[in-house]
Amino acid sequence: MGRAPCCEKMGLKKGPWSPEEDNILISYIQNNGHSNWRALPKLAGLLRCGKSCRLRWTNYLRPDIKRGNFTKEEEDTIIKLHENLGNRWSAIASRLPGRTDNEIKNIWHTNLKKKLKNYQPSQNSKRHSKINHVSNKGPTTSESSNNNSTSTINSTNNSTSTKQHIKIAPNSPQLSSSEISSVTLVVDDNQMVIIKEEKIESSSSEYFPKIDESFWTDELSTENNMVVGHDQEIQVREENVDIFTTSSKMEEDMDFWYNVFIKTGDLPELPEF
DNA sequence: AAAGGGTGCAACCGCGGCGGC
């Protein structure tokens, strides 16, 4: 079934936006919000499709957009994040306040990609010097196409005495958006952080254990172990995993910890849980 | 000064996810 192309209706304007159109859109959204993009242009009196309005607003007119050149720090962050997230521009943009996915995508294609060609970073070796890969046992089938890995990291935090299991993202930053993955951190008795990344071919239904809503709640359920459980060593280690409950403080700490990890490749002191 | 190529960026296109019915 074919999808009707955007702006198929005759009479809808395309191309660059005029200042007048911008003003109409801004004042309408300021007064009425943008709960329905489809209806917005009609209600605002714009000869544009909703999609065009949404794009203009999110990429250009939004008041919280940071204009101007990217700083060195922002560029470095983009490079780091792209290394980990791939072309997931919206995910990258979400970590750069005031920057849009479109802007980041543009800067990447026009600027950073070229920079990287001449720049062979040592981040990987740096990271690997701190992350000791203790096993790399994928599922017994499709091993060649699945890139599962488990890493341990020495933590300097000596205060915890129980294993904790932290799911930081449903998608591994090491994998492209076309791949389904799971990333899990486990802190064990010896203050070792185990990073479990699992890459799953999206077409391979055997790696999609049934996950109910509880998986995405704060409590660690056995379902979690199923998801990461292709690695036997991890399964054994997880036998003593305590129920994991989160607090906003803990989430903040983990977010900070993860951000430093992403930005620098270094592993800062592990937050106390 | 003009032409041609390169660059940057706004905007468009089409697809997929998701929710409502």
Add this chain to the structure above:
DNA sequence: GGCCGCCGCGGTTGCACCCTT
């Protein structure tokens, strides 16, 4: 469960501007 419409995302295009010759 399937259909449909809306929204968001990533890829691509088009054009204005800049630089070089």
